[in-house]
Amino acid sequence: MxxxxxxxxxxxxxxxxxxxxxxxxxxxxxxxxxxxxxxxxxxxxxxxxxxxxxxxxxxxxxxxxxxxxxxxxxxxxxxxxxxxxxxxxxxxxxxxxxxxxxxxxxxxxxxxxxxxxxxxxxxxxxxxxxxxxxxxxxxxxxxxxxxxxxxxxxxxxxxxxxxxxxxxxxxxxxxxxxxxxxIYDADYAAVNKMLTHENIGGYITYIDVAYNKRIKNYPRVLDAMRRYNILAYGESNEAFAPGFMQMGSAVTNNLAELDRRRAANENSRLELTRINLELTKTQLELYLSRDSQLIANTAAESQRLTYNNQRLLASCPTRLPHSVFCARQAWKRQSRTAYVLL
CATH class of the missing domain: 1.25.40.10 (Tetratricopeptide repeat domain)
Structure with missing residues (x-):
């Protein structure tokens, strides 16, 4: 100099x-x-x-x-x-x-x-x-x-x-x-390999944001943004870097939408469970009703058969079996004939 x-x-x-x-x-x-x-x-x-x-x-x-x-x-x-x-x-x-x-x-x-x-x-x-x-x-x-x-x-x-x-x-x-x-080619196996073997330095933050946004891993996107903020502005700064503000808003909206869908899905699952329980209850009541009707029908049939049996017994001249009754009647006729001959 x-x-x-x-x-x-x-x-x-x-x-x-x-x-x-x-x-x-x-x-x-x-x-x-x-x-x-x-x-x-x-x-x-x-x-x-x-x-x-x-x-x-x-x-x-x-x-x-x-x-x-x-x-x-x-x-x-x-x-x-x-x-x-x-x-x-x-x-x-x-x-x-x-x-x-x-x-x-x-x-x-x-x-x-x-x-x-x-x-x-x-x-x-x-x-x-x-x-x-x-x-x-x-x-x-x-x-x-x-x-x-x-x-x-x-x-x-x-x-x-x-x-x-x-x-x-x-x-x-x-x-x-x-x-x-x-990432553009959707060759995620190559992406993971490159992230392991290539030196990307501080640019890894951009990859983290872009990659996870593509695969819709929004919590990881927000995490990457926060890590960038700590690097750039210190841990006490809670606001996103200017360029991340709009992106952060979109990611937050996506997370809110995911939460809304998750809640809706959970409500649908609970409603489906309630409907299934109602169906099970209805089926059980139907089974019980059908069993009660079957028992009632069986009892009525039993009563009808008993009644018919009693009617048949009442119409017979003797309670002896039919074969015995016929044999006795034949013996009486023979006895009367013998008496007349004597």
């Missing part, structure tokens, strides 16, 4: 500033010291009207704010750099990169509509294949989270058609969009 300053090599001087800022972060994770140093060097660049120093300083500040999850500050720094690059365009700088940085911040902030807006603006102005590939990737991620599947697969195919996309896409993001493609 001292050599570059002595020889008026402004670009090299500010490259040294960026490298020193990166060293402060990586050596001690001291973001406060790094941001403080970069802010002072940005003021220095503004004081001396060093355009390159201003732009690189703003990008460096944006990167550190993004790493600290200070997304509002990060977007503000990136947008200032973007406006400078618009005002003083350079053939060595592709403006699509500025839009990609901003789009990524909006995606992390769960503002998928703004992510899409920034990605489309960048694609309209970008001339670098690396930037275009990166913008198509972040566009595909946003479209998937918005459930716009037809547009998602179109953006995904455009992203895959660029040969150097790996240079413009973070590895975690690249793995995330591949998992989303498997």
């Amino acid at each position: 001292l050599y570059a300053k002595e020889h008026n090599r402004i670009e090299h001087f500010y490259t040294g500033v960026s490298l020193r800022t990166t060293f402060l972060v990586n050596s001690s994770a001291n973001y406060a010291a790094a941001i403080d140093y970069q802010t002072k060097m940005l003021d220095y660049a503004k004081k001396h009207n060093h355009l390159y120093g201003i732009m690189t300083g703003l990008v460096s500040l944006g990167n550190m704010h993004r790493s600290c999850f200070q997304l509002v500050q990060a977007i503000d720094a990136y947008k200032q750099a973007l406006e400078l690059n618009k005002k003083y365009p350079s053939r060595f700088h592709d403006i699509g990169i500025d839009y990609k940085r901003i789009a990524e911040c909006y995606f992390i902030a769960i503002n998928f509509e703004k992510t899409l807006e920034m990605a489309n603006l960048g694609l309209a102005l970008s001339k670098s294949e690396v930037s275009i590939g990166g913008l198509q990737c972040i566009k595909a991620l946003a479209l998937f989270m918005l459930d716009r599947d037809a547009e998602f697969i179109k953006a995904y195919n455009a992203y895959k058609s660029h040969t150097n996309v790996a240079l413009g896409v973070l590895p975690h993001m690249a793995n995330c969009v591949e998992v989303m493609k498997k």
